[in-house]
Amino acid sequence: MTQTPKSLTVKDLTKVFQTPEGPTTAVRDVNFEIEGNTFFTMLGPSGCGKTTTLRMIAGLETVTSGDLLLDGEDFRRKNAFERNIGMVFQSYALFPHMTVFENVAYGMRLRKAPETLIRERVTETLAMLRLDGLEKRHPADLSGGQQQRVSIGRALVYRPDILLLDEPLANLDAKLRVEMRDEIRRLQKTLGVMALYVTHDQEEAMAISDRIAVFSKGRLMQLGAPYEIYTHPTSVFVADFIGKANFFLVTLDGDAVVAPNGARFGGLPVVQTVDEDEWFDRTDALMMCRPEKMWLVAASERTGDTGFEGRATRIQFLGTFVRYLIESDQARSDVIVDLPAFAPGVSEGDAVRFGPAKDGMVFRKATK
Amino acid sequence: MTAAVPTKPRRRRNIAPWVAGGLTLFVLVAFLLFPIGTTLLNSFAPSGERFAFGNATFENFTRFWTSAQYQTALINTIIIGLAVTVLSTIVAVPAAYFVARVQMPFKPLIMSLSIIPLISPPFVGAYSWVILFGRSGIVSQYLRDWFGFQMPPIYGFFGVILAMVLANFTYVFLFVQGALTAVDPHLEESARVMGASRWRILRTVVLPLAIPPMLAGAMIVLIEALGEFGIPAVLGGEVYVLSTLMYFQIHGYFNLNAASAIALVNVAITLIAIVLLLRINRKRRFITVGSTTRRAALQTGRGIRIVANLYVWGLLAVALLPQAVVIFTSFAEKWPGTRWPLEYGLDNYRYIFSRIVEPMQNSLMLAAIATVVCVIFGTLTGYIAERKTFPGKWALDLTIMLPFVLPGIVTGVALLVTYNSGPIALTGTAAILVIAYFVRRIAYIYRSVVAAVSQLDLKMEEASTIAGAGWSTTMRKITVPLIAPGILAGAIIVFTTLISEMSTTIMLYSARWKTVSIAIYERLESQEIAAAAAIGSVTILVTLLLVLTATRVIGKSMSELFS
Numbered sequence: 001m002t003q004t005p006k007s008l009t010v011k012d013l014t015k016v017f018q019t020p021e022g023p024t025t026a027v028r029d030v031n032f033e034i035e036g037n038t039f040f041t042m043l044g045p046s047g048c049g050k051t052t053t054l055r056m057i058a059g060l061e062t063v064t065s066g067d068l069l070l071d072g073e074d075f076r077r078k079n080a081f082e083r084n085i086g087m088v089f090q091s092y093a094l095f096p097h098m099t100v101f102e103n104v105a106y107g108m109r110l111r112k113a114p115e116t117l118i119r120e121r122v123t124e125t126l127a128m129l130r131l132d133g134l135e136k137r138h139p140a141d142l143s144g145g146q147q148q149r150v151s152i153g154r155a156l157v158y159r160p161d162i163l164l165l166d167e168p169l170a171n172l173d174a175k176l177r178v179e180m181r182d183e184i185r186r187l188q189k190t191l192g193v194m195a196l197y198v199t200h201d202q203e204e205a206m207a208i209s210d211r212i213a214v215f216s217k218g219r220l221m222q223l224g225a226p227y228e229i230y231t232h233p234t235s236v237f238v239a240d241f242i243g244k245a246n247f248f249l250v251t252l253d254g255d256a257v258v259a260p261n262g263a264r265f266g267g268l269p270v271v272q273t274v275d276e277d278e279w280f281d282r283t284d285a286l287m288m289c290r291p292e293k294m295w296l297v298a299a300s301e302r303t304g305d306t307g308f309e310g311r312a313t314r315i316q317f318l319g320t321f322v323r324y325l326i327e328s329d330q331a332r333s334d335v336i337v338d339l340p341a342f343a344p345g346v347s348e349g350d351a352v353r354f355g356p357a358k359d360g361m362v363f364r365k366a367t368k
Numbered sequence: 369m370t371a372a373v374p375t376k377p378r379r380r381r382n383i384a385p386w387v388a389g390g391l392t393l394f395v396l397v398a399f400l401l402f403p404i405g406t407t408l409l410n411s412f413a414p415s416g417e418r419f420a421f422g423n424a425t426f427e428n429f430t431r432f433w434t435s436a437q438y439q440t441a442l443i444n445t446i447i448i449g450l451a452v453t454v455l456s457t458i459v460a461v462p463a464a465y466f467v468a469r470v471q472m473p474f475k476p477l478i479m480s481l482s483i484i485p486l487i488s489p490p491f492v493g494a495y496s497w498v499i500l501f502g503r504s505g506i507v508s509q510y511l512r513d514w515f516g517f518q519m520p521p522i523y524g525f526f527g528v529i530l531a532m533v534l535a536n537f538t539y540v541f542l543f544v545q546g547a548l549t550a551v552d553p554h555l556e557e558s559a560r561v562m563g564a565s566r567w568r569i570l571r572t573v574v575l576p577l578a579i580p581p582m583l584a585g586a587m588i589v590l591i592e593a594l595g596e597f598g599i600p601a602v603l604g605g606e607v608y609v610l611s612t613l614m615y616f617q618i619h620g621y622f623n624l625n626a627a628s629a630i631a632l633v634n635v636a637i638t639l640i641a642i643v644l645l646l647r648i649n650r651k652r653r654f655i656t657v658g659s660t661t662r663r664a665a666l667q668t669g670r671g672i673r674i675v676a677n678l679y680v681w682g683l684l685a686v687a688l689l690p691q692a693v694v695i696f697t698s699f700a701e702k703w704p705g706t707r708w709p710l711e712y713g714l715d716n717y718r719y720i721f722s723r724i725v726e727p728m729q730n731s732l733m734l735a736a737i738a739t740v741v742c743v744i745f746g747t748l749t750g751y752i753a754e755r756k757t758f759p760g761k762w763a764l765d766l767t768i769m770l771p772f773v774l775p776g777i778v779t780g781v782a783l784l785v786t787y788n789s790g791p792i793a794l795t796g797t798a799a800i801l802v803i804a805y806f807v808r809r810i811a812y813i814y815r816s817v818v819a820a821v822s823q824l825d826l827k828m829e830e831a832s833t834i835a836g837a838g839w840s841t842t843m844r845k846i847t848v849p850l851i852a853p854g855i856l857a858g859a860i861i862v863f864t865t866l867i868s869e870m871s872t873t874i875m876l877y878s879a880r881w882k883t884v885s886i887a888i889y890e891r892l893e894s895q896e897i898a899a900a901a902a903i904g905s906v907t908i909l910v911t912l913l914l915v916l917t918a919t920r921v922i923g924k925s926m927s928e929l930f931s
């Protein structure tokens with residue numbers, strides 16, 4: 001069932017929109033390459049240019065500058081309808097005047113496939129999406145989840161070279177979202193089609209992707225496997241956006257990291273950040289620690305260990321772990337500490353001591 | 369193991385939208401902007417000549433200072449236009465309120481009946497007033513014999529204004545009724561919760577909300593009244609208005625340039641009126657339609673229901689009286705100035721039978737062709753205007769809407785002036801009538817399409833493109849099928865209102881291409897009233913049947929089509 005692997009190259013892709021307020025750059029010098037049946041996700045906050053990038057690849061938006069190559073061939077010279085891609089929209093965009101069968105068969109008919117092949121392919125696709133029996137219905141008579149399945153079927157039936165998905169799950173409820181994302185990935189791997197997925201939900205991105213491209217303000221900030229991005233962020237933005245992160249204002253003294261209260265930490269990797277966080281106006285470096293990689297005790301304990309002081313404002317029991325929200329003037333904002341069990345002798349409002357247990361890292365101001 | 373379905377052979381460039389756009393642009397320029405421009409220029413040319421920079425003159429306009437006939441025609445047009453607009457609004461608003469807010473039976477029937485004045489040939493109805501209130505009219509004779517009361521003469525202001533009000537109040541009625549039905553009930557409910565009385569709510573919440581649609585309806589009435597030809601031609605008598613004066617200049621003296629000048633003045637006062645109305649309306653921009661699907665509670669008080677039923681049915685009875693009189697008259701065989709006809713029968717129908725076939729055929733054929741052309745170009749332009757951004761878009765919008773404010777007779781004069789001679793002489797052909805109809809009505813389709821396309825998710829078309837469909841395939845398979853109900857509704861209005869089109873036809877028809885409205889007009893001129901009534905009745909019937917069939921097919925009610 002799998003098809004011959006393709007490779008998509010995006011080079012210095014840039015998009016400038018002409019708006020009434022003047023030109024705005026929605027996408028700036030984006031570079032990446034996708035091979036074979038990779039599940040590739042573009043992740044970033046609202047308005048960072050994910051959709052615009054996707055639409056340029058689809059041919060729905062003109063490219064201001066840069067290159068798009070599919071197997072080395074210039075993609076820009078083809079019209080959207082000649083690119084042989086499949087696309088799934090957030091709003092499904094099913095054709096309301098056609099039955100489920102005709103919706104899915106649409107792309108096959110445009111390709112002038114013989115009727116028997118159409119019937120075979122559509123039936124097979126609908127079965128794969130667990131939509132058998134609904135062929136004769138119209139989209140209006142389907143649930144949201146079913147509609148989204150139809151639109152995935154419509155995009156996959158003619159075996160496109162690339163499958164593009166723009167927040168396809170955003171309109172579904174939380175439980176269905178989790179179900180559908182696994183289904184999309186299973187289908188994509190079965191058919192061996194390259195997938196480009198857009199989302200602003202970092203958990204979804206981690207769960208579904210082979211590779212993630214994190215965007216911010218039209219730029220590609222970091223590219224890598226989910227684990228890599230989580231454990232080795234190259235910027236404050238990515239560290240902050242992927243998962244939860246605590247930041248402490250520190251200064252660098254040779255190899256050591258010094259907190260304002262005099263605490264010194266050694267052996268932490270130092271990364272020169274690529275972004276310009278406004279906190280770097282006040283400090284040379286920021287130390288980052290994930291909540292689950294911190295220790296926390298009552299203020300009276302472990303006074304010998306290097307750490308910070310603060311006050312626990314809220315303690316939440318979240319099933320598999322306990323979350324402490326801490327107010328501290330040594331951190332960039334409220335600190336989150338996740339512990340596997342309650343810390344003895346700490347209740348809401350108490351003074352606490354806390355610090356990094358392992359795997360912290362330091363971001364150093366970018367040199368201009 | 370299945371290989372990808374091969375994509376279609378590569379196409380270099382997608383030219384379909386450009387071809388479609390270019391063609392549309394050409395048609396608009398050739399048949400709309402060019403004729404209007406020519407008219408404008410020729411109004412400054414001496415009589416009998418074409419405009420050139422050497423011969424420019426104000427001669428055609430000076431008559432507005434020197435000729436009493438011109439001056440009175442101008443003043444009459446303004447007086448009649450204002451009176452008709454004000455009276456139509458006064459008559460229509462209570463009816464609209466009652467139908468929207470009071471519990472009444474047969475509302476769909478009321479809505480359908482209110483459309484009839486809009487789709488029947490206006491001037492036949494106009495003549496009905498002569499039959500009723502003329503010197504030897506039925507009602508006049510009774511009034512004189514029983515009460516010794518002498519009716520004011522029907523010819524002149526009284527008749528023209530009466531007939532026009534009853535032919536046009538429906539526009540205000542439909543707009544206001546639609547808005548009042550759609551008002552978010554929460555508005556009134558919150559006023560009530562705050563302790564406002566019913567009367568106070570009516571005065572401070574409901575009526576202010578009805579003002580923008582009321583002004584919108586009034587604007588259409590005003591435009592219609594300023595450009596109407598049929599009614600002043602039949603009932604005007606000595607009272608000339610600009611449209612009848614234009615007709616007089618052309619059919620009396622064949623002075624095209626003088627007619628052009630009058631046309632220009634006519635357009636000018638129409639534009640001034642529109643600008644004024646828009647200015648009043650601009651100060652009041654409300655979002656009146658809420659998101660709830662719930663409707664406002666209807667008033668059920670006994671008193672208000674009696675008043676409402678009496679008013680609405682009374683108004684409908686008066687408004688439909690002309691049509692009833694036309695049908696009645698069509699069966700009158702001998703009516704030599706007596707109070708009632710002496711004999712009834714089908715003689716009139718026998719008489720007109722052989723004579724109506726050809727004009728009816730012409731009307732239906734010209735209307736049908738014009739409708740098809742309107743649908744094609746209206747859909748293209750509407751689509752392009754809604755979906756594409758390009759410089760000069762506002763100009764396209766303005767061009768299409770222009771004939772909306774041009775009195776029909778002005779469009780007629782413009783085409784006559786432009787295509788009367790020269791390389792493309794179209795006068796007397798069917799083509800010029802089709803062009804005129806097209807120009808006058810394309811805005812209806814255009815607006816329906818713009819509205820329908822704006823409701824259509826752009827992603828749907830993109831999904832089709834991505835699946836491999838070019839622009840024209842997407843149009844054919846996705847866009848057009850989905851906006852078809854809107855197009856069809858527009859097409860029905862265009863077709864039915866064109867069957868008995870008068871103002872433009874009167875300027876452009878020829879012996880070969882007479883339409884039903886011309887046939888009726890000629891019978892009226894030669895005092896064959898009953899025969900005219902018979903043709904009128906057949907026309908009303910044919911039109912009604914067509915509208916009813918069409919509404920069945922597309923599943924919309926008659927009144928929905930017009931609002």
Ligand SMILES: Nc1ncnc2c1ncn2[C@@H]1O[C@H](COP(=O)(O)OP(=O)(O)OP(=O)(O)O)[C@@H](O)[C@H]1O
Nearest residue numbers: 017018019026045046047048049050051052053200
């Ligand atoms: N047609 C347009 N004209 C002008 N500006 C646009 C247009 N489309 C997008 N933009 C701008 O480009 C930027 C990126 O938009 P884009 O839709 O790609 O964001 P996104 O990352 O998909 O966000 P979201 O998660 O909210 O969908 C935004 O600032 C947006 O305002």
Ligand SMILES: [Mg+2]
Nearest residue numbers: 050051052166
């Ligand atoms: Mg987006």
